[in-house]
Each structure stands twice: as structure tokens, then as C-alpha cells.
Amino acid sequence: MGKQLIICDCSGSQQIDTTALSRATGIPCPKLHSALCTGEIEAAAGAIADGEAIICCAQEQSLFEQLAAEIGAPAPVCLDLRDRAGWTADTGDTLPKMSALTAEAGLPVAAAKSIDVISEGVCLILGPAEIALAAAEKLQDVLAVTVLLNETARPPMTRAFEAVRGRLKRASGALGQFDVTIDAFQQLTPGGRQWGWSTPRDGGQSNCDIILDLSGEASLFPAPEKRIGYLRGDPRHAPSVADALLQAAQLVGTFEKPLYVRNQPLLCAHSRADQTGCRKCLDICPTGAISASGDHVSIDPMICAGCGSCATLCPSGALTYDAPPTDSLMRRIQTLATAFLGAGGIAPRLLVVNGHGGEMIRYAARYGTGLPANVIPLELEALNRFGHAEILAALAAGFAWVDILLAPGIEQDVLEREVALANAISGEKSALLDHFDPDALSETLFGAAVPTALADVVRPLGNRRQITRQAAKALTPGTAVLPLPAEAPYGAVLVDTSACTLCLSCVSLCPSGALGDNPDLPQLRFQEDACLQCGLCANICPEDAITYEPRLNLADSALSQVVLHEEEPCACVECGALFGVKSTVDKIVGMLADKHAMFQGSEAARMIRMCDKCRVNAQHHQENAPFRGADRPRVRTTDDYLSKRRDH
Structure with missing residues (x-):
């Protein structure tokens, strides 16, 4: 069937x-x-x-x-039709909404990519002796436990688990592969009536699968709740310690770790020639999973928690969310809009939530007024992956408004930045909802005015930059240039032509090819659609002649190269070939002619205005040529050797 x-x-x-x-x-x-x-x-x-x-x-x-x-x-x-559509105080027609939700449920689910993580249950417990030792006694039968005690702790009189003493200097890794370094490291030396400790030594290294931190001190890692295998419990709060023990006991076996983000280093705009450009992913990653690796960045998949912030902010598309891929999300958005409108619905609103928001919707449906009939919920694993491109794609597909419901543990500043960018392009058609009360959420949604949706819907295709451009053209017909907030990944490069010397350092470093030259003429060319606003060209410019203008140019001219700066080329005084920039050559003549030992006299100074080939030739033939060596010795022949023998 x-x-x-x-x-x-x-x-x-x-x-x-x-x-x-x-x-x-x-x-x-x-x-x-x-x-x-x-x-x-x-x-x-x-x-x-x-x-x-x-x-x-x-x-x-x-x-x-x-x-x-x-x-x-x-x-x-x-x-779930009941909580999202059936249980509602709205007396309007819910058929379009149910049709949209049903159509979305029928979409194929992309296979998730993952790697296997093996945990053998080797657990390091940190904390005060009375807390840590009690925890070790509870876990000793299910985990291979080692307790790290402070430097003054007395030795425990048991061999049921390992006990060491020292100071934890460093910890890195995640579930199944933690590495720790311990200073003043001492091992237990059992024997006699009173057990003792070995001689302390610094730099003791070991590894473990799980770290159970009951110290009550600062976390060993950023965003500790997102570091798999690192469990914390407050020693002053017995229930939190019990929860941490229960979680630790379950972290034994083989686990699938999703590969959330796809990295294409060749597209990365982080660095060129030791000049730093884009740092958005490095600055936003909550877990520290991203690190600089030469001219690009690398991601530790074991530490990555899949929040999606890096992929949302990446201007070049080097980082893309892959669990599931971006095109899968775009397909869900377009399917929801198409099915709603196809069933006779008008002006649908998209409500983007994660698991926390999904639970709020269920509470609002069961105990309150539920959702309005024109509000379609879209539940995502990673809320931060829904950025400006996704908002614009939804509006272009026929949604009249997009709401994103904030939730605990997300990087709110990322969503604030993306919503501001989307509103600058679309004209205030999306918002963040900061509600933790289901009734307040329902009240806000029911009280919102119904905006007008796009009449001629479009289905943008391509990468996120291409989708943004296509959606913006549909949402703002007749608009040539849209001003954008600072740090937007779209914009123009502005060149101070009075300062630019056309050295073309910016061209050599541009990671996207937005800046180019002309092999036949001294020109600086620019294709605005390709510009990432990464900052590399401004950082490398020796004359500080480059600045930026955040904007989205929807004109066709943005898709082709335009000349930002050009000057008259210099013609070789010897052969007439064009080389260099005439104004620059004139400056060099003024600086060196009759002022430098190599360019004394009119003939020597004349060489500055020659092309490379003619200059080398002139230098070779001039008197006291600096590149001329001694005369080559005459080639000796057989007759030379024979005549020498006759002479003797």
C-alpha cells in the first residue's frame, strides 16, 4: 500500500x-x-x-x-496535529495548517552522518574528599573510577577504586578521549598500618572517558553543558550530585556522535599571508571546538555540540550545517508554505522553535489557547542554524511573518544579529519572541496583527548567499541597494583613489575573488556580489586606502566586475611596452634620479623608465655594469694542448 x-x-x-x-x-x-x-x-x-x-x-x-x-x-x-493545530481557541479554518504539517511530515529524512565514540567507563572524579570518595563508592561497580584528591587529603584505606593526589593543570577532549595533566602528582602507596603517597612530580599525564566534576569550582571547559562526557554536580546540592552520578553510570558503550558541520577549507576567509580576516566562527563557538589552522579553521567534531552558529555566520559558505543539510531545511520551509497556500490559507506565519519551544506549544495546547490557525510551527534541533537566509527564504516562499522563539542555552546574540539583518533586507517581517510562559506565547501570537504576504512567491535555490539575493529581489522589487547593519556579510569595498598606488596586494589576498586586476592595464576591479566583507583587503593595504560599506546591491552590475581605480600606464622609453603605473614611476624617478649611487646621470636615471627586459639589457651593456663579471676564458681546443706539448 x-x-x-x-x-x-x-x-x-x-x-x-x-x-x-x-x-x-x-x-x-x-x-x-x-x-x-x-x-x-x-x-x-x-x-x-x-x-x-x-x-x-x-x-x-x-x-x-x-x-x-x-x-x-x-x-x-x-x-503532531493535535497540539500544533487541533487544540486551539482559534475558530478559523485549521485545514490549511493541517495540510502544511502533513506535507512536511511526508518529506524524506536525510541520513545523518556520524562517527562512533567508544567509552570504556574510565572515570575521573574531582572534588572534596568526602564528596568524591562517596561518589566513587557508588560508581565503583559500573565504572573504572579514579579519584583526584587535593594535595592535603589523607589516603583512603581502600583498593576498590584508584585514588591519586595533585592539582589538575589541564584537561582537553570529550567523551571517550579526555586528556588530563596533573601537577604534584602522587599515587597511593598501600602498606602497613598507615598508607601514604608517592613522591610528587609535575606533568603527570593520563586519559579517561568521563570526567565527573564535583568540585563546585569553575568549569574546566567553556559551555560545560555542551561538552559530552563532562558532568558537573554541586557538592552543596545532593540532587545535582545524584543526577551527575546517574548520567556517568550510563556513559559506557559505543555511541554515535553526529557530524553537525561540514567544513570546506578552500572557501574559508579566515587568513591569508599571516593577515587575519574573518573570525566570526572562532569568536562565537561556545564550546571552543573551532581553532585556527593556517589560512583556514578546523573543527573538532568530538567537541562540536551542533549549535549551528558558525554555519549561520560564515560569510563564505566554508562552514555549512549538515545534520541535516541546508537544502533539507529549505525544502521543509517551502513545503509548509506551498501546502498552506495550496489549501486556501492566507498570510501564514512561521514559528521557529527547538525542543524547548515544542514543549511550550504542547503545554499551551493542553492547558491554554494553543496556536492561532495561521501560525505554523517549525521545530529544529539547532535553533541558531535559522539565520537571515532562512528567514528570507520563508518570506519569499509565502510566509507573511517569521517568529523565532528563544530558548535556554542558545547564543541569543547570533539570532539577534541575523534577525536584524533579515529585517534590514525584508523590511521588518521577523522577530524574536522571549517567552517562557506558554500562556504569554499564545497571547502574543493571538494578539499580533496579520501582515501581508508576498503575492508572487518564489522558491530560491542555491547556497545561502544566492538564496538571500533571490529572496531580497522578490521582497523588495524595484530597490537597487539596501543598506545593511555593520558586520553584514554583504557590501562594497570603497577605495581612496588618492591614496591607492595600485600595488594590488588586496587582489592577491582576496579569498573570494571579489577583487581582481587587469593583466594589460593598471586597474583594480571589483565584483560586489562576491565580496564577503572579511576585512583581509583592508588589513593588508599598505596605504590604508580601503574601507567598507555594508549593503546589498540587487542591481545586475553587482554580478560583474567594475573598475574601482585605474591610472595611466607607463610606457617603456626604450621599446614602448606598457608596464607599471606612470604616477608611481614618476615618484620613483623623483626619489632616485641623481640621489642614488646606481642612478647618477641621465642615462642611469633613464633606466627607471624602462621595462624589465630593457632595463636588464641596458644595465648589462653600460660601463661598469653591476651585473657584469670577468671576461669568460677562451675555450681551449686540442690544438692548444698539442702546441703546448711541442713547445716543451
Whole structure:
């Protein structure tokens, strides 16, 4: 059988027109159920066994997945229609919204890329002796425990686990591969009535799979909650210590670590010739997973927590989110908009949330007024991956407004920057919602004015920069140039022509090819669409002649090269060939003629105005030529040797 919708009205608590929904989605719905998870469980089993069933109930997803495993069928797609559309105080038509959610649920899911992480349960416990030793006693049967005590701690009289003494100097890594360095390192020396410690030594090194930090001191790592394998518990708060012990006990075995970000170093605009340009990913990474590696950056996949901030801010596309890929997210956005509008909906609004926001929506539906009929939720694993390009793609696809619901643990400044950039391009059509109360969220959404959506929708394609340009042209027809906030990844390079000497250092360093030269004439050329505003050209310019103007140029001229600065070329006084810049040669003549030992006299000074070939030739033939060596010796022949023998 093909796809089919298995719909449950949850004991009659929601109204669903299955006939209209089937017609709008093109997916048959055999029957409207009321107790699919209890009295009608056999119907669910039959649909799961047939395959390709979309079960419109997310509350009992684990039950349906367990049922599929029991009958040997693939896990079904579970779609939450009830909390996101069915349970609402809005009396408007919910069919367009249900159609959109159903269409999105039917999209293929991109296979996730991951690597295996092996943890054998080697655990290092830090903290005061009374807390750390008690924790070790609880974990000694499930983990290979070592307790690091401070330099004054007395030796524990047990060999059930390892105990050492010293100061933790350094720690690095993540689950399965932590490396630690310990100064004043001492091992336990059991024997006699009183056990002791070995002679202390600095620089003791070891590794472990898990670090359980019960010290109550500053974290060993940035963003500790995102460092897998590093667990913290407050020694003054027994429940937090118990939670940390429970988590540690479960970190044994082989785990799949997603590869969140794809790195293409050749596109990176971080550095060239020891000059630093873009640092956005380095400055924003909360876990410190990104480091400079020559002219580009590298990412430690074990430390990366997949927040998506680096990929959102990367101006060149060197870093792209890959779990799932960007085009998968764009497809979800466009599918939601297309299905909503196709079912007769008007002016849809997109509400972007993560797992925390999804839970708020469920609470708002069960205990409050739910979501308006025109608000379509889009739940993502990484909220920070939804940047200006995604906002603009949604608006161009037909959404009238985009809201992003903030959540704990995200980099809010990234979203603030991206929303500001999107609004500068689209004209205030997106916002951040800072609500932690489901009722406040519903009240804000129900009280919002309904904006006007784009009449002629478009479906932008390509990378994020290309999508931004296509969407901006659709959203702002007739506009040539849009001013943008500072640090935007789009803009123009401005050159002070009175200071520029056309040395072309900027051209040699430009990572995107936005700056170019003319091999036949002294020109500095610029293609605005390719400019990343990375800062490399301004940093390398010896004359400080380069500044930037953040803007988005939608004119066709931005796609081709224009001349920023040009000067008259210098013609060789000997052969007439063009070389260099005439004004620069004139300056050099003024600085060197009759002022430098090599250019005394008119003939010597004349060589400055020659091309390379003529200058070398003139220097070779001049009197006292600096490059002329001694006369070459005459080639000796056989007759020379024979005549020499006759002479003797």
C-alpha cells in the first residue's frame, strides 16, 4: 500500500475533516479514530504493518514505535496535529495548517552522518574528599573510577577504586578521549598500618572517558553543558550530585556522535599571508571546538555540540550545517508554505522553535489557547542554524511573518544579529519572541496583527548567499541597494583613489575573488556580489586606502566586475611596452634620479623608465655594469694542448 493518514481525534477533543484533509494532501485517510492508542490499537498495528503510515499522534510515538518493533515493521512517521493545530481557541479554518504539517511530515529524512565514540567507563572524579570518595563508592561497580584528591587529603584505606593526589593543570577532549595533566602528582602507596603517597612530580599525564566534576569550582571547559562526557554536580546540592552520578553510570558503550558541520577549507576567509580576516566562527563557538589552522579553521567534531552558529555566520559558505543539510531545511520551509497556500490559507506565519519551544506549544495546547490557525510551527534541533537566509527564504516562499522563539542555552546574540539583518533586507517581517510562559506565547501570537504576504512567491535555490539575493529581489522589487547593519556579510569595498598606488596586494589576498586586476592595464576591479566583507583587503593595504560599506546591491552590475581605480600606464622609453603605473614611476624617478649611487646621470636615471627586459639589457651593456663579471676564458681546443706539448 501507499501512504495513508491514520488520524485520531483524541477522544473527540478536536475537530478534523478527514475528507477535506485527504483531498488537500492527496493522501488517503481510511477512517477517523478516537482511541488509537488504546481501544483501536489493532487498527494502528495494521496500518504500521502495511508500511508508509503517517500516524497523526505524537504523544504516543514511543508506543507506536514499540508496536512496530514487535511486529517487525519499520517505525512509522508520527505527526503532531493535535497540539500544533487541533487544540486551539482559534475558530478559523485549521485545514490549511493541517495540510502544511502533513506535507512536511511526508518529506524524506536525510541520513545523518556520524562517527562512533567508544567509552570504556574510565572515570575521573574531582572534588572534596568526602564528596568524591562517596561518589566513587557508588560508581565503583559500573565504572573504572579514579579519584583526584587535593594535595592535603589523607589516603583512603581502600583498593576498590584508584585514588591519586595533585592539582589538575589541564584537561582537553570529550567523551571517550579526555586528556588530563596533573601537577604534584602522587599515587597511593598501600602498606602497613598507615598508607601514604608517592613522591610528587609535575606533568603527570593520563586519559579517561568521563570526567565527573564535583568540585563546585569553575568549569574546566567553556559551555560545560555542551561538552559530552563532562558532568558537573554541586557538592552543596545532593540532587545535582545524584543526577551527575546517574548520567556517568550510563556513559559506557559505543555511541554515535553526529557530524553537525561540514567544513570546506578552500572557501574559508579566515587568513591569508599571516593577515587575519574573518573570525566570526572562532569568536562565537561556545564550546571552543573551532581553532585556527593556517589560512583556514578546523573543527573538532568530538567537541562540536551542533549549535549551528558558525554555519549561520560564515560569510563564505566554508562552514555549512549538515545534520541535516541546508537544502533539507529549505525544502521543509517551502513545503509548509506551498501546502498552506495550496489549501486556501492566507498570510501564514512561521514559528521557529527547538525542543524547548515544542514543549511550550504542547503545554499551551493542553492547558491554554494553543496556536492561532495561521501560525505554523517549525521545530529544529539547532535553533541558531535559522539565520537571515532562512528567514528570507520563508518570506519569499509565502510566509507573511517569521517568529523565532528563544530558548535556554542558545547564543541569543547570533539570532539577534541575523534577525536584524533579515529585517534590514525584508523590511521588518521577523522577530524574536522571549517567552517562557506558554500562556504569554499564545497571547502574543493571538494578539499580533496579520501582515501581508508576498503575492508572487518564489522558491530560491542555491547556497545561502544566492538564496538571500533571490529572496531580497522578490521582497523588495524595484530597490537597487539596501543598506545593511555593520558586520553584514554583504557590501562594497570603497577605495581612496588618492591614496591607492595600485600595488594590488588586496587582489592577491582576496579569498573570494571579489577583487581582481587587469593583466594589460593598471586597474583594480571589483565584483560586489562576491565580496564577503572579511576585512583581509583592508588589513593588508599598505596605504590604508580601503574601507567598507555594508549593503546589498540587487542591481545586475553587482554580478560583474567594475573598475574601482585605474591610472595611466607607463610606457617603456626604450621599446614602448606598457608596464607599471606612470604616477608611481614618476615618484620613483623623483626619489632616485641623481640621489642614488646606481642612478647618477641621465642615462642611469633613464633606466627607471624602462621595462624589465630593457632595463636588464641596458644595465648589462653600460660601463661598469653591476651585473657584469670577468671576461669568460677562451675555450681551449686540442690544438692548444698539442702546441703546448711541442713547445716543451
